[in-house]
Amino acid sequence: MATSALIVPHHIAIVMDGNGRWAKKRFLPRIAGHKQGVDALSDCVKSCLERGVHVLTVFAFSSENWNRPSDEVSGLMDLLVLALAKQVPRLNANGVQLHFIGDRQRLSERVQAGLLKAEFNTAGNHRLIFNVCFNYGGRWDIAQAAQTLASRGEAITEQSLDRAMALAHVSDPDLLIRTGGELRISNFMLWQAAYSELYFSDRLWPEFDDAALDEAIASYSARERRFGKTSAQLGTPHKLSTENAA
Ligand code: IPE
Ligand code: IPE
Numbered sequence: 001m002a003t004s005a006l007i008v009p010h011h012i013a014i015v016m017d018g019n020g021r022w023a024k025k026r027f028l029p030r031i032a033g034h035k036q037g038v039d040a041l042s043d044c045v046k047s048c049l050e051r052g053v054h055v056l057t058v059f060a061f062s063s064e065n066w067n068r069p070s071d072e073v074s075g076l077m078d079l080l081v082l083a084l085a086k087q088v089p090r091l092n093a094n095g096v097q098l099h100f101i102g103d104r105q106r107l108s109e110r111v112q113a114g115l116l117k118a119e120f121n122t123a124g125n126h127r128l129i130f131n132v133c134f135n136y137g138g139r140w141d142i143a144q145a146a147q148t149l150a151s152r153g154e155a156i157t158e159q160s161l162d163r164a165m166a167l168a169h170v171s172d173p174d175l176l177i178r179t180g181g182e183l184r185i186s187n188f189m190l191w192q193a194a195y196s197e198l199y200f201s202d203r204l205w206p207e208f209d210d211a212a213l214d215e216a217i218a219s220y221s222a223r224e225r226r227f228g229k230t231s232a233q234l235g236t237p238h239k240l241s242t243e244n245a246a
């Protein structure tokens with residue numbers, strides 16, 4: 001029986017959910033789950049490199065996550081700074097270009113400086129574009145894009161808004177994964193996910209390993225993306241995707 005070739009998504013986006021529950025199951029503090037989540041993310045970057053994914057965008061801290069207990073919020077800020085110090089040399093060695101997406105104004109000077117330094121140090125890499133959404137919300141992004149256009153006196157169209165979005169440097173996600181069993185978007189990529197293939201996994205983020213990623217990619221690969229057309233109008237499935245865009 002002939003098997004069709006696997007189609008690897010150009011851009012994978014992930015809502016990394018379930019760190020807290022992973023820790024709770026082990027009677028550990030929630031921050032231990034977040035630490036394990038950083039290790040899972042490090043493995044996921046490696047897997048994406050090995051599979052030829054070009055863009056990886058992850059949701060690390062939402063606009064709404066400020067509403068968590070203050071010790072968890074400050075723990076997440078500390079973890080971000082620590083993770084950068086540990087991971088940036090490795091990202092550099094692997095050709096990964098890092099971008100932080102979100103509203104930086106509310107972040108401390110220490111965190112803001114860490115983000116800028118990591119972006120600067122990885123700017124020359126081109127194997128994988130890795131966007132970390134931190135203090136990010138899809139609504140924030142649409143509003144900031146509209147504000148940018150308004151301040152320049154530019155007309156608001158789909159194209160101009162798209163160019164003013166914080167993720168304008170990459171094409172829209174082809175595959176959007178959410179781990180942790182919840183069936184919702186939680187304010188992630190509201191604009192860019194218009195035609196993303198959605199994949200929900202019951203695995204908690206720290207347990208989302210290579211095999212789980214491969215299952216998600218296989219599910220994506222088997223789908224027909226129609227972008228509003230009929231099946232009969234399509235040539236090869238996926239041909240209409242933005243696979244060759246930046
Ligand atoms: C996702 O894991 C990470 C962040 C939101 C920072 P959670 O912390 O939401 O984990 P659960 O959903 O409580 O298990
Ligand atoms: C979404 O997870 C945000 C991140 C993964 C960073 P949440 O755990 O915050 O989402 P809700 O509150 O369950 O919708």
Ligand code: MG
Pocket residue numbers: 017018019180
């Ligand atoms: Mg959660």
